Amino acid sequence: MARAIVNVPATARRGDVIEIRTLIAHPMETGYRVAADGQRVARDLVRRFTCRYNGEVVFAAELFPATAANPYLVFCTVAVDSGTLAFTWEGDRGFAQTETVAIRVT
Amino acid sequence: MNDRIDPADRSRRRLLALAAGAGAWLAVRPARAAPDDLAAAIRMYAGGADVRGGGVTLDVPELVDNGNSVPVTVDVDSPMTAADHVAAIAIFNERNPERDVARYTLGPRAGRARVSTRMRLATSQTIVAVARMSDGSYRSHAVDVVVVLAACIEGDV
Amino acid sequence: MSRVAAGARVLALVAATVVLAASPACVQSDARRPGSATMSPQTRAMQRDDAQNPAMLWVADGEALWSRAAGPAGRACADCHGDARASMRGVAARHPAYDEASRRPVDLGQRIAACRQRHQQAGPLAPESHERLALEAYVALQSRGMAVAPPADPRLDAHRERGRALFHQRIGQLDLACAQCHDANAGKRLGGSTIPEAHPTGYPIYRLEWQSAGSLQRRLRGCMGGVRAEVPPYDAPDLVDLALHLASRAAGMIVDAPGVRP
Amino acid sequence: MAGAPAFAQPSVVPVTVVGDAIPASLTGVPGDAARGRAIVTSRRSGLCLLCHAGPFPEERFQGTLGPDLRGVGARLSAAQLRLRVVDGRRLNPATTMPAYHRVDGLARVGNAWRGKPLLDAQAVEDVVALLATLTD
Numbered sequence: 001m002a003r004a005i006v007n008v009p010a011t012a013r014r015g016d017v018i019e020i021r022t023l024i025a026h027p028m029e030t031g032y033r034v035a036a037d038g039q040r041v042a043r044d045l046v047r048r049f050t051c052r053y054n055g056e057v058v059f060a061a062e063l064f065p066a067t068a069a070n071p072y073l074v075f076c077t078v079a080v081d082s083g084t085l086a087f088t089w090e091g092d093r094g095f096a097q098t099e100t101v102a103i104r105v106t
Numbered sequence: 107m108n109d110r111i112d113p114a115d116r117s118r119r120r121l122l123a124l125a126a127g128a129g130a131w132l133a134v135r136p137a138r139a140a141p142d143d144l145a146a147a148i149r150m151y152a153g154g155a156d157v158r159g160g161g162v163t164l165d166v167p168e169l170v171d172n173g174n175s176v177p178v179t180v181d182v183d184s185p186m187t188a189a190d191h192v193a194a195i196a197i198f199n200e201r202n203p204e205r206d207v208a209r210y211t212l213g214p215r216a217g218r219a220r221v222s223t224r225m226r227l228a229t230s231q232t233i234v235a236v237a238r239m240s241d242g243s244y245r246s247h248a249v250d251v252v253v254v255l256a257a258c259i260e261g262d263v
Numbered sequence: 264m265s266r267v268a269a270g271a272r273v274l275a276l277v278a279a280t281v282v283l284a285a286s287p288a289c290v291q292s293d294a295r296r297p298g299s300a301t302m303s304p305q306t307r308a309m310q311r312d313d314a315q316n317p318a319m320l321w322v323a324d325g326e327a328l329w330s331r332a333a334g335p336a337g338r339a340c341a342d343c344h345g346d347a348r349a350s351m352r353g354v355a356a357r358h359p360a361y362d363e364a365s366r367r368p369v370d371l372g373q374r375i376a377a378c379r380q381r382h383q384q385a386g387p388l389a390p391e392s393h394e395r396l397a398l399e400a401y402v403a404l405q406s407r408g409m410a411v412a413p414p415a416d417p418r419l420d421a422h423r424e425r426g427r428a429l430f431h432q433r434i435g436q437l438d439l440a441c442a443q444c445h446d447a448n449a450g451k452r453l454g455g456s457t458i459p460e461a462h463p464t465g466y467p468i469y470r471l472e473w474q475s476a477g478s479l480q481r482r483l484r485g486c487m488g489g490v491r492a493e494v495p496p497y498d499a500p501d502l503v504d505l506a507l508h509l510a511s512r513a514a515g516m517i518v519d520a521p522g523v524r525p
Numbered sequence: 526m527a528g529a530p531a532f533a534q535p536s537v538v539p540v541t542v543v544g545d546a547i548p549a550s551l552t553g554v555p556g557d558a559a560r561g562r563a564i565v566t567s568r569r570s571g572l573c574l575l576c577h578a579g580p581f582p583e584e585r586f587q588g589t590l591g592p593d594l595r596g597v598g599a600r601l602s603a604a605q606l607r608l609r610v611v612d613g614r615r616l617n618p619a620t621t622m623p624a625y626h627r628v629d630g631l632a633r634v635g636n637a638w639r640g641k642p643l644l645d646a647q648a649v650e651d652v653v654a655l656l657a658t659l660t661d
Binding site: 437439447448452453455458488491492493 | 586588590614634636
């Protein structure tokens with residue numbers, strides 16, 4: 001049950017810098033952890049995050065094991081046009097999730 | 107800024123952390139001369155270019171409750187125009203198993219060169235934020251963080 | 264207990280909403296401090312701001328599960344209970360509570376699991392399972408800002424008293440009672456950590472140490488293991504009785520679920 | 526408590542309490558203060574600094590539940606320290622401090638720990654030796 005919570009202002013004025021906050025459920029298993037049975041727990045990470053604004057990439061991130069579980073990421077973008085912001089998380093074991101949020105720019 | 111901890115103290119406390127099962131997520135790599143690793147990782151990221159201080163603010167608590175989730179914010183002074191902007195921000199650490207924490211790609215569309223996330227810290231150590239500017243120059247800011255070890259009187263079962 | 268007090272409790276049972284906070288033993292107005300008061304500003308901010316609070320991921324799943332039909336009955340929580348924002352308001356503040364069917368006190372997670380089996384005929388929701396924690400977090404959120412209000416149900420009294428005794432019993436190789444740390448030494452430092460007063464106002468919590476949400480039962484078991492005592496299995500009466508005592512200690516304090524703790 | 530009879534338990538050494546002290550070494554082997562220091566500062570074995578502060582700069586995070594160990598070697602004799610480590614409850618039944626060398630009178634001890642004292646006899650002697658050096 002992969003979940004994400006994305007906070008984007010529903011409306012903005014053209015040219016405003018808006019703050020986007022994202023949270024996604026993911027263990028960010030480092031690959032360094034040893035389970036109770038002595039076995040190394042296999043690495044399972046979100047590797048890449050991308051934010052597209054009406055299709056154009058406006059922000060991207062590469063994540064490593066030192067990013068905390070349930071990755072939280074806050075960044076900014078300029079409100080240019082009404083449309084959609086699409087957020088994609090991709091990672092190990094075929095992990096891929098996309099959330100889209102509408103924004104109205106006046 | 108918090109006081110410096112001497113390296114022997116740090117590696118000892120790292121071992122204690124491992125022994126206590128605090129930060130058990132790392133557990134594998136032995137303590138070593140980590141500051142050199144950190145410098146090398148930053149040199150590689152900057153492709154050998156000079157990395158100067160100033161213009162970057164790494165905001166991270168100097169004393170953290172728990173190393174599993176440490177809030178960090180990197181803020182870079184920049185007009186964020188097409189001609190003059192921050193192209194990328196990276197966060198590095200000194201004493202986790204790997205030097206990288208995250209690498210961000212941004213540009214004038216960001217409007218503001220600020221990124222927040224939460225990171226893991228195996229033990230007390232130095233964190234460095236590096237910004238790559240659109241003119242190919244690099245700036246950085248380092249902060250020392252003290253991690254409170256989980257009190258091991260409480261086990262998890 | 265005096266006859267007057269006993270009478271008051273029967274009335275309270277009828278009213279079903281009168282809280283123990285009304286009894287003198289629990290009016291401790293109010294030097295009590297919630298766990299969040301001893302956390303770093305960063306961890307407090309993580310709890311206060313839903314956009315930062317990782318437990319909201321569980322809440323989001325709980326909200327989805329609330330209206331998802333489950334089991335052969337094909338029923339969802341919402342089919343009986345409607346909008347949780349109204350029907351579940353205050354429910355977490357009143358748990359643990361007496362369960363007629365099992366004739367025992369149950370905590371909120373157990374109540375949800377039992378409801379799911381009895382009314383939805385769905386498979387069991389195991390303790391600490393993602394679904395149980397998600398639903399518990401979603402229901403607990405509906406009591407946010409309300410006062411902890413343990414039911415004045417005389418059928419709970421013996422259990423609550425047993426919980427109180429367990430709280431004060433020295434256990435384990437370290438020979439420590441809950442009360443020794445969380446009553447007598449709360450606010451002092453155990454290694455680098457400030458000892459909280461053990462008020463369960465925020466459960467289920469997202470614990471940085473766990474990197475996950477977890478229940479009060481998990482937290483209690485952690486402490487028991489820590490003093491090198493026998494650790495009761497999940498849903499054991501000891502854990503629920505302790506939770507009853509903790510709720511009465513915290514009566515009148517404000518529910519801040521889902522909490523974030525180091 | 527003077528002249529209290531020796532008490533014997535399978536995995537602990539019988540001790541004789543005299544006044545507020547245990548005058549006799551538990552093992553007859555002198556304690557090693559360096560080993561004692563390792564035990565006191567360990568979060569696994571001694572656990573001491575979870576509750577006590579003391580002159581141990583290598584452990585930054587020290588507790589405040591018990592008295593500061595600084596100067597404890599000047600305040601108390603080795604014999605007095607020995608009883609406080611072995612079983613402080615004989616002096617103060619309400620003390621928070623665990624009995625480090627006692628296995629009876631405990632409730633609900635976990636399987637892995639049952640019948641085992643927190644510290645064996647020689648470890649107690651090592652800790653006493655270390656504490657006795659803390660005279661400043």
